[in-house]
Amino acid sequence: MRKDLINLLKKTVAINSIFPNEQKLSDFIYKFFKLKKFKVYKQLVEKNRFNILVEKGQSKKAILLYSHLDTVGIVQNWNTDPLKLYIKDDKAYGLGAWDMKGGMVINILSFLNFNPKNYQLKLAFCVDEENISKGAYKLINSHFFKNVDLVISTEPAFFYGNQGIVIGRPGRAVFLIKINCQPKHYGFYEKKYDINLFISQLIKDLSKFYKKNKAKKQFVFVKKIESKTVGLSTPYEVNLQIDSSIIPPLTKNQLLDQIKEKINYLNKKFNNFFEVKVDFYPRETPYLDGYEISMDNFYLKILKKTINEVTQKKAIPYFRSSIADENLFGSIGKTVLGIGPAGENAHSPNEWVALNSLEILYNIIINFLKDIDQYDLG
């Protein structure tokens, strides 16, 4: 097992897949499964960018093991060649070793080594996770995803090592608030015409969205301010870019409405002197909503038991404060559970993954897939 694991990790780390250049890794995985005679599909996302989808078995419902193909770029201060897996003791260093080629390799080995009787087992490898989730969007809208009842994602475990289960994430959206008014000549300055006073109050009002409950943090903050002014006048336009972390069940659309409400209320105090437009800051794919899996969830209960049996320690379901492709699966109502290996330095120099933790992850997944196979998933 360790030999297969290291072998495959070496190969995948050596293939540069810094987004948007995932093609070589897509091809490698496609050929890998083709040679082993599995049903494998290339899903075109955009020019030279493919998701790879694999399946085994026949059944109404499927369990999907998920990973992304891309990594972030190479940053400075690596002590070793980031594309050459370097192993010292239990640590395997390499770009993407932890985020998330380690998890990807475990998904592959688990898929190869288990044949379910009562459900279909699927694998998805998607592009563009480190960017704007174009690959995952393509996946959720495809026929392949329709019968998926559970997504297991093997993103790195930021907390609690092999005991942690990610059961929720916040949503995120960027908004653009465009504020216009008649400029006033220097000689006619009055506070009530001062667009910056309006904005300073607005920023204070937006800070009231802040909410914190353990790891669940909601906030709205100004990412960028731009103003326009001519000659000896007060500014006539200010653009605010607003970033946010949104705790479910609040959605990005509801937050947009609430921001509009706050602005209208404030503008009344200024006799509606300002003309304000608010909308999502444009991007190619929609922003991601949050999700949270219920503690009563059937799969979660079984996974907790499996983790307990494999690690001899209690499983720790937790809400994670970052955004990922899992948001897409969770916010359309699929069960998505995150379990990953331990490591350090994701998106930083000297990224490493713990080999022992990858082996434990493998045992957890294999045992979980077996445990689930005792049930009729309908």
Ligand SMILES: [Zn+2]
């Ligand atoms: Zn990742």
